[in-house]
Amino acid sequence: MSTRNSQSNKSAARERIRAERERQKKKDRIRRQLVVAISVVGVLAVAGGIGFAVLKANEPTAWEAAKEAKVIKPAHTQGKDGTEILIGDKNAKETLEVFEDVRCPACAAFEQSSGETLNKDIKDGRYKVRFTMYAFIDGNAGGEGSKNALSALGAALNVSPDAFLKYKSALYSAKFHPDEREDVYGKDSELLKVAAEVPELKNNNAFATAVEKGTYDPWAMRMADLFGRKGVRGTPTFMHGDKKLVMDQIPQQQMTQAQYSALANANFKKMIDKEFGPAKGAEAGKNDGKGGDKDKGEGKGIREGEKDPTREN
Incomplete structure (x- = not known):
């Protein structure tokens, strides 16, 4: 194999590795965003539930x-x-x-x-x-x-x-x-x-x-x-x-x-x-x-x- 082909193959491999890293970073970024979003929704749901519970607790009983x-x-x-x-x-x-x-x-x-x-x-x-x-x-x-x-x-x-x-x-x-x-x-x-x-x-x-x-x-x-x-x-x-x-x-x-x-x-x-x-x-x-x-x-x-x-x- 010529030195030229060897260098070309190494360059292509490096590019694939770089591209794969970018894809993985993008996945990680999306995953973090989803986790944050779900967490926010969860917090809001809990807060809403607490708020509803507080409202119900403050409502007068039938008696x-x-x-x-x-x-x-x-x-x-x-x-x-x-x-x-x-x-x-x-x-x-x-x-x-x-x-x-x-x-x-x-x-x-x-x-x-x-x-x-x-x-x-x-x-x-x-x-x-x-x-x-x-x-x-x-x-x-x-x-x-x-x-x-x-x-x-x-x-x-x-x-x-x-x-x-x-x-x-x-x-x-x-x-x-x-x-x-x-x-x-x-x-x-x-x-x-x-x-x-x-x-x-x-x-x-x-x-x-x-x-x-x-x-x-x-x-x-x-x-x-x-x-x-x-x-x-x-x-x-x-x-x-x-x-x-x-x-x-x-x-x-x-x-x-x-x-x-x-x-x-x-x-x-x-x-x-x-x-x-x-x-x-x-x-x-x-x-x-x-x-x-x-x-x-x-x-x-x-x-x-x-x-x-x-x-x-």
């Missing part, structure tokens, strides 16, 4: 929004925002106040042992009852079952006070009432399942729609805002005017559920008799004959314009 929303008062309520639930014979001279939270296990125990006695006293006109419903267990245990069940109780009260009492009893029943730590009543489906036990609410489309749409959520939040009313921060609590009523404690000893319920009901009756005097048989607390049985209440509660003797200024 926070309900707290500011316009209140639709259930029928058969009185007072500002309809937060006075007063049920019973308009002619009953006394008013017993009952403070409850739907998730409260002690309230469930009271309802299961003495709920029928309370409802009978209401029906007999022995006293009216003002129910103040709290939702503080949602804050203590987490969840929204107290508020959600309270909203559903508003829908039941809109049907009738009798439906309200029956539904409240069903929610507290041994069959349905959940452990305090379980937020079962946060689900509308569970509330509607319980409502099927109440004749006035079973297959009641208006009631079901109100529960599912949260029609009375704002009302429930106003009710929940009454926490601490008259200094009451625990449930169940019973008051007559400004006087807190106290039941005898049940002794710590082994007993059946039936024995416990019987003793708890006896203690409730004893407390009521001590405060309001003993019941006067089947005729206890009936009206004075002005208007007959139609004025016995039938779950109609206090009439419009009548002053609630326990209402605070």
